[in-house]
Amino acid sequence: MFLKKVALVSALAVMAGSSSFACEISARVSIVGNEFPAIQTVGAGAQECSGAEVTTNLTKDHQSLNVPGMQGNPAEYTSAIVANSSIVALMNEDVIRPLDDLVAKHGQDLQSSQLIKVGGKVMAVAFMANAQHLMYRSDVLDQIGVEPPKTYEDMLAAAKMIRDQGIMENPIGGAYAAGWNLAQEFNNMFLGFGGSHFKAGSAEPNINSEAGVNALGMMKSLSEYMSPDFLTHDSNATNAEYRAGNIALLNMWGSRAASQTTAEGVTEAVKNGHAIAGPMTVGGGSTPASTLWWDGWTVAKNVSDAEAEATFVALTNAIRPAKMEDEAVRTQAVWLVDGYTPTDAAVGVFEAAKMATTPYPMLPYMGLMHSALGNELSDFMQGKESAEQALADVEAAYIAAAKEKGFLQ
Known part of the structure; x- marks a missing residue:
């Protein structure tokens, strides 16, 4: 599976090969997914096919749409673009189909590292790798005379200097929006402190621990250098703050790296200083406080075989090797596509792989834990309860959900 990190790095070093590809389909294709640039490119690539309608719904709200949109019969969406977190919910609800037959028929341009197998069956086709990593203003760090932070403790020290010298009042940015984003920032920090979400070999929660308390403590310290409304800032809002020149240090998705200097509204200072x-x-550990991800696409179970085949053909067309000849496309992501050669924007994700960053847990109950974290941590971040109480609340919410789903007795 892609999650073998060394294979990820080597898979990205292949020389380009091109092919001429005429994409003809005979049944509808309907895609739901996230909205960042690489996924927009995949959606547009699928829409290059002719013969039937290809529609896309690419939105930050995709995770609330994909399961209900695939549960009907026929399903509203013939494909959901997912990651190693969100595919689990689709498998739990049994709304996606194995792709082995379609890979055999139409997957000649796919690499083995792209085939996401669960229980021996191909359940998704990955097209890119992702991770959260440091982005920063090199000019601002030069101004205070410090190297780019390698630890979160370094980040706090740099932020204090930036504030104390009157350069920026709130120099740190983070996707700390209450809900999914805040939970993900906890996951990163918790793993960096050596935490394990579950007790070994079980679905029993294991976050109300020293690692959990330390993770929340660091998050609270970082938030003191963020905008006062940090609990409303998702990736889009955080990046807008960065591009406007309001922050100098952030932990951000690699999939957003290339657009930091090209998006509308970015200042000249940010263009010149972005790094x-x-x-x-964190905490003296050697494991990065981050997670390694793949993004890929699935095919719905509750659609006709003709629609499933059309969906596979259209999405395979969208990630064909010839796409990697376009420099603008190559810079959008760390592509897992034959012909991809790394760009400067890929540095952070490659470093994440080289540093043995922990893959986001692909466990059937991890989604329940992520939801519980997202629902229960904001009170702590607002100073309304202790870290221990917040983590106890998370575990209680998770246990109730896990019992309802049959993961715990």
């Missing part, structure tokens, strides 16, 4: 580094560690 990328690998993920940071």
Whole structure:
């Protein structure tokens, strides 16, 4: 599986090969997914096919749409673009189909590292790798005379200097929006402190621990250098703050790296000072406080075989090797596509892989834990309860959900 990190790095070093590809389909294709640039490119590539309608719904709200949109019969969406977190919910609800037959028939341009197998069956086709890592203003760090932070402790020290010298009042940015984003930042920090979400070999929660308390403590310290409304800032809002020149240090998705200097509204100072580094560690540990991800696409179970085949053909067309000849496309992501050669924007994700960053847990009950974290941590971040109480609340919410789903007795 892609999650073998060394294979990820080597898979990205292949020389380009091109092919001429005429994409003809005979049944509808309907895709739901996230909205960042690489996924927009995949959606547009699928829409290059002719013969039937190809529609896309690419939105930050995709995770609330994909399961209900695939549960009907026929399903509203013939494909959901997912990651190693969100595919689990689709498998739990039995709304996606194995792709082995379609890979055999139409997958000649796919690499083995792209085939996401669960229980021996191909359940998704990965097209890119992702991780959160440091982005920073090199000019601002030069101004205070410090190197790019390698640890979160370094980040806090740099932020204090930036504030104390009157350069920026709130120099740190983070996707700390209450809900999914805040939970993900906890996951990163918790793993960096050596935490394990579950007791070994079980679905029993294991976050109300020293690692959990330390993770929340560091997050609270970082938030004191963020905008006062940090609990409303998702990736889009955080990046907008960065591009406007309001923050100098952030932990951000590699999939957003290339657009930091090209998006509308970016200042000249940001264009000239923008820089990328690998993920940071925390608490004296050597494991990055981040997670390694893949993004890929699935095919719905509750659609006709003709629609399933059309969907596979259209999405395979969208990630064909010839796409990697376009420099603008190559810079959008760390592509797992034959013909991809790394760009400067890929540095952070490559560093994450080299540093043995922990893959996001692909466990059937991890989604329940992520939801519980997202629902229960904001009170702590607002100073309304202790770290221990917040983590106890998370475990209680998770246990109730896990019992309802049959993961715990």
